[in-house]
Amino acid sequence: MIGADKDGDKGAVAPKHTNRLIKEQSPYLLQHAHNPVDWYPWGEEAFAKAQSEDKPIFLSVGYSTCHWCHVMEVESFESEQIAQLMNEWFVNIKVDREERPDVDKVYMTYVQAIQGGGGWPMSVFLTPDLKPIVGGTYFAPEDKFGRPGFKTVLKRVKEVWTTKKDALRESGEQVVQQLAEATSAISTSQDLPEGIAQQAVQLCANQLTRGYDSNQGGFGGPPKFPRPVEIALMLQRYKRLEQNGKESNANKALDMTLFTLRCMARGGIHDHVGGGFHRYSVDEYWHVPHFEKMLYDQGQLVNVYLDAFAICKETQYAVVARDILDYLRRQLNHPEGGIFSAEDADSAEYHGATRKKEGAFYVWTYQEIEDILPEVSAAVFASHYYVKPDGNCNLSRMSDPHNEFTGKNVLIERQSLAETAEKVGHSVENVAEILGGCREELYGFRQRRPHPHLDDKVIVAWNGLALSAFARASRILQKEPEGMQYYFPVTGCNPKEYLSAAGNVASFIRAKVYDEKAKRLFRSYRKQPSAAQGFLDDYAFLIAGLLDLYEAGGQTQWLSWALDLQSAQDDLFLDKVGGGYFSTAEGDPSILLRMKEDYDGAEPSGNSVAAINLLRLSSLLCGDRSEQYQRTAEHLMTVFEARVRDMAMAVPLMCCAFDMLAVQSKRQIVIAGVKHAPDTEALVNAAHSLYDPDKIIIQIDETDGADRDFWKANNPMALKMARRSDEGKALAYVCQNFTCFAPVSDPQSLEQLLKSHPSAPAKVSTFKLGSSSK
Structure with a gap:
């Protein structure tokens, strides 16, 4: 397919080369559609060519806003000389890691195993049956600084394939077998060892604290990545210490966390003019970044700044959260409601x-x-x-x-x-x-x-993270900062606009990339749904966002959809014998390994988010379904228990899930009132106003038929409780350990009740939420 492109305006200069990537939807693949390299997308056409011609495959994986991907393209993939070598000796495949994280994960695991680290662009040579031969990341075109250049690597792989083909095939088989053994986490028990759930957050916090940078904030040295899961873990540690009366230690954990958030916000990693955060800084000062902006960072960062504001009530944290959300609405908003993926580092x-x-x-x-x-x-x-x-x-x-x-x-x-x-x-x-x-x-x-x-594709998983941020902000950011002229790029809006934005994201995903009949998600959308089906993180992150959207807005349609998605997630990814979730569904022979990912990095692990979702759903519902979610969560955690013990700082969000499991029951706040009525809204705002990782908010409007039907089917005791006062005023019921405080009708009383220690109720009713009454 190499040749001149005849399409386009008559006056435009046609590109010299056009390859198969011109037919793809991915912005990253389209960026390479006019390289002289004869690129193929990942698929049977490329695999069949490699098999029939007995050629090795060169696999290049990256993403559209990756700086070093652009550098390697300019230096090597736009070079006629290098392209000639690639086209003659290899079948060349280009993959967008954001569109096909399953492909990326298999070969990134290999690169990390042989090199001790990885990154993008990822460059891996494969046998025709997709087994790895050798791999790396960025290669300069020529030999430099004692490292072989890309032309040298091409020649060496070609020579070895010609002379030692059988040995390479055998080595590839062994590598895949070793990777499968190393990544196959299986639990033979559904019971967690004594004490690990209670210890997980402390283990992780202790490890993070040892790497704390007391001068510049953060929990490690340069390059400085904003890793929101670390912040979330430290805030959960603060809360547990505070609950246990260890005020001095609690304040130390909180001070480290808040200082880190302030340093990040002051640094160059934060776009002070346009809003939002860049990917990371190359130095210890959070100063000079790689300038790409990724959606997955923005949503997570909003949530930890919201948590900081809920704890401290200091405007600076609210302003940063608004700054990010307003950036998303201004720069990354799809006209129909979704959120685009990223902006490039280069221009x-x-x-x-x-x-x-x-x-x-x-x-x-x-x-x-x-x-x-x-x-x-x-x-x-x-x-x-x-x-x-x-x-x-x-x-x-x-x-x-x-x-x-x-x-x-x-x-x-x-x-x-x-x-x-x-x-x-x-x-x-x-x-x-x-x-x-x-x-x-x-x-x-x-x-x-x-x-x-x-990058104008809409990725389901990342939109789930943004959905959560918009929904929570709509309740936590009730008061607009005074003197809005001080805070540009915050544009200022009624918080209800954030709730509308969250609803628009959810509606977009449901309309564009969800198969209602099959109850299945596609991975992404750009002009049309992607060929790739949804992965574990798409389901888990979207479910988490829908739970937050329900707690903020009270519409059971989102909760019902979350339950449908959870059923689909269990069908597609759950290891019902070994426990935990695979990242990919069965059925794609080109994916050599189905892995259970655990690392909470720039994006949290799908398993970590899934564990928290299961515990939240268990607390929302009652009966067999609730108990099944609880058992699935516990079995999942047994798979990753050793990881928590050995390297807790690699899995901060999983540690938070363990900690949630240790709490006998979540604090349930049932708000009974007419939806959107001022008295109901005031109680919902009060319920969201305080930082509490143990709470779940249930809104029930007994006058709403959909509410009655949903709760009658899923938690009839919550429905039985949800009665307004004799005067028709909204009431809030706060319940923990299956006992409930006397209801309150004003937001100040609710806030005061929520501030009190959950183990010291003043007066209880006879209801046991989610169970039968005594």
């Missing part, structure tokens, strides 16, 4: 430029700041955001090792508002207002620059 420095440069859209020269902003404002802004005439990317030797940002500034707050105010001789309020106006002015200027590439 053109000026309109008409043929090459892109990392960070070009985001960095500033000192002269630009002076030219764009009024003189007084520019001085205040430069002082606060560490803008220097010679550039500011020299805080660390790691910040700009290749001198790519000489003379450029990545905005970072190196001092507080009070310190800036003292330096420039203004009040704090005046400085805040000046800076807000400057950010808005710079945003308008930046919008005229060439924009980074937008």
